[in-house]
Amino acid sequence: MLAERARTLPTRSGPAEAVAEYRNLVLGAAAGPDGLTAAADLAVRITGYDEYPVVHPRRITLVRDRLGAVGGGGGEAGGRGEGGWRVEREEAASGPPALWDLGTVRSAPGAHCLVLALAGGPDPAELVTVADRAVPAVSEVWGSAWAGRLLLELTTTEAEFARLLEGDPAGWAGMAAVTVAAPGAPRRTPADRVTVNPEAWGRLSGFGRQVVVTHEATHVATRADTRAWTPLWLSEGVADWTAYRGSGRSPQQIAPELARDVAAGRLPTALPADGAFAAGADGIAQAYEQAWLACELLARRYGADRLVAFYRAVAAAGPGEDRERWLDGLLxxxxxxxxxxxxxxxxxxxxxLGR
Structure with missing residues (x-):
């Protein structure tokens, strides 16, 4: 029954090919005289984008079909004959919902990307164009060791965007996109998704949209070289540096909030701490601009190749008990x-910046 249901999932993503199966089915308590509850893991792999399936823990309610006729679409599956079962309800058991839990999904493929978008939301065509430009720009800096492709998810509302991130919508307001690791894949695999906030995206200029997607593409490309001990000023800084590279923009144009602070006499005293980049944090814009400036300085003073090598050396070295002392030695x-x-x-x- 669930195998048949899984075969209906690819149609929810339009032409995108998905391979789906339910695993680890555990029957639970009865749900009335003709019902059962069950738990299962739904494993979905988008062909050409996921090296490993994305695992969604699901809570399922099954009911007996007394009429014996059970369809294969619209959330129902099973066999014919008295005593057959159908899925009455399915929802996320833990973790964020799947995109299709929020509505019908359509797909828009590009040369280097695939956009999965909720029907009724923004047209994904421009996002495809921007992502197709971002991938070669990132590969020019970071090489071809990464997958060289992006999988993006576009919701209809900011609230849906926050649901996919399991966050408070107020905390994610103004964040145009976030790169998240797909659940269930082994560590350090490129099964990452770029989730786009349609409301913040809609407020950006064309240049701003390109910067955002190139920034997120950099996170995908550097996933294998990013560790828990990598300082966020470095990981966010190289993403912004890559995104702004060759733009011709002045430092004051790239870091306007920081430039205003400097003009007003408010200068930082240290590189931004990891907490400064938390969603909704006060001064988060300045933290990103400070991080960009740090990586721009490294690239300009020592060369782009040395910046990339230093980033990878941070990942390879492993953390010390005192991160500042460890980072000092590595620098x-x-x-x-x-x-x-x-x-x-x-x-x-x-x-x-204030001169």
Whole structure:
């Protein structure tokens, strides 16, 4: 019965090919005289994009079909004959909902991407165009070791965007896109999704949209070289640096909030802490701009290749008990400057924004 139901899932994504199956079925308590509850893992792999299936824990209610006729679509599956069962209800048991839990999904393929969008929402065509430009731009910096393709999800509303992230909508307001690791895949695999906030996306200029998607594509490309101990000023900074690279924009145009703070005499004293990048944090725009400026300084002073090599060295080195001391040693060995020295150079760059 569930095998037949799984075969209906690819049609929910239009032409995108999906391979789906239910695993680990566990029957639960009875749901009335003709019903059962069950738990199962729904594993879905988008062909050409997911190296491993994305696993969605599901809660299922089954009811006996006394008439013995059970269809194969619209959420029903089973066999014929008295005593057959059909799925009356299915929902997420834990973790975020699947995109199709929020409505009918349509797909829009590109040369380097696939957009899965909720029907009735924004037209995904422009997102496809932007993503197709982002992938080669990222590969130019980070090489071809990554998959070289993007899977993007586009909801209809900001509230739906927040549901996919299991977050408070107020905390995600203004965030145009987020890259998330697909649940259920082994660690350090490229099964990542770029989830787009349609309301924040709609407020961006064409240039801003390109920056956002190239930023997120950088996170996908560097996933294998990003660890829990990688400072967020570095991971977010290289994503913005890659996105703005070659744009011709001045530092004041790229970091307007930080430039206004500097002009008003509000200067940072240290590189931004990880908490400064949390959704909804005060001064989050300045944190991203500070991170961009730090990586722009590294690339300009030591070269783009050295910045990329340093980023990968951070992942390979592993954390120390004192992250600042560990990072200081790594900066010295890779670039010949300690953390304090680099911070002073960076603070000079920050101050120059006000001149």
């Amino acid at each position: 010295r060995s890779e670039l010949g400057v300690g953390l304090d020295g680099f911070t002073r150079l960076w603070l000079d760059e920050v101050a120059a």
